[in-house]
Amino acid sequence: SQTIHQWPATLVQPVGSPLSLECTVEGTSNPNLYWYRQAAGRGLQLLFYSVGIGQISSEVPQNLSASRPQDRQFILSSKKLLLSDSGFYLCAWSRADSNTGELFFGEGSRLTVL
Amino acid sequence: GQNIDQPTEMTATEGAIVQINCTYQTSGFNGLFWYQQHAGEAPTFLSYNVLDGLEEKGRFSSFLSRSKGYSYLLLKELQMKDSASYLCAVMDSNYQLIWGAGTKLIIKP
Numbered sequence: 001s002q003t004i005h006q007w008p009a010t011l012v013q014p015v016g017s018p019l020s021l022e023c024t025v026e027g028t029s030n031p032n033l034y035w036y037r038q039a040a041g042r043g044l045q046l047l048f049y050s051v052g053i054g055q056i057s058s059e060v061p062q063n064l065s066a067s068r069p070q071d072r073q074f075i076l077s078s079k080k081l082l083l084s085d086s087g088f089y090l091c092a093w094s095r096a097d098s099n100t101g102e103l104f105f106g107e108g109s110r111l112t113v114l
Numbered sequence: 115g116q117n118i119d120q121p122t123e124m125t126a127t128e129g130a131i132v133q134i135n136c137t138y139q140t141s142g143f144n145g146l147f148w149y150q151q152h153a154g155e156a157p158t159f160l161s162y163n164v165l166d167g168l169e170e171k172g173r174f175s176s177f178l179s180r181s182k183g184y185s186y187l188l189l190k191e192l193q194m195k196d197s198a199s200y201l202c203a204v205m206d207s208n209y210q211l212i213w214g215a216g217t218k219l220i221i222k223p
Contacts, residue, residue, distance in 0.1 A: 043213030
């Protein structure tokens, strides 16, 4: 069966510090991978998605970046965090050949920037 | 622009039935999803509709009318564990998911 894990689950970082959130998928090959941010009272905001190693599409210009160094690994990074980066970050995957595009989400990472 | 509207919050009683509505305006349509999200947890898939009509899955049913840009999620025999947020999402012509802000459902005994 397929599983997805992301970490850390929670972190508190000072403004200007770097960020690294990691996500891995097991039990499937060549998944589509996604990073979302969820702010209170708002819909999920797609930040990045990837259809293959080294292929990253950015949906929202900001001080975040994403990388996919391996087929089932997706990393969200920042060199200098802003207060506005606080939120609940969700990694997700979908089957590349799916005709429904159903998403499977990781556990989520709650980031607080102080 | 693209828009998904759903009520912010609803309250229902244990054992009752509740209907959560979702209206959408998107550039194209390639299916509508409902996800359940308990507080502090990740969303989990509930249903997918791409054709008009009702899809039933146990206590949960989802309805779609593409001509009206409308869907609802129907929850029967409500249980306390159904207290959660319910997210409506539409896949547009570019196969991108557009998400609603979610409906927080509160179940009272």
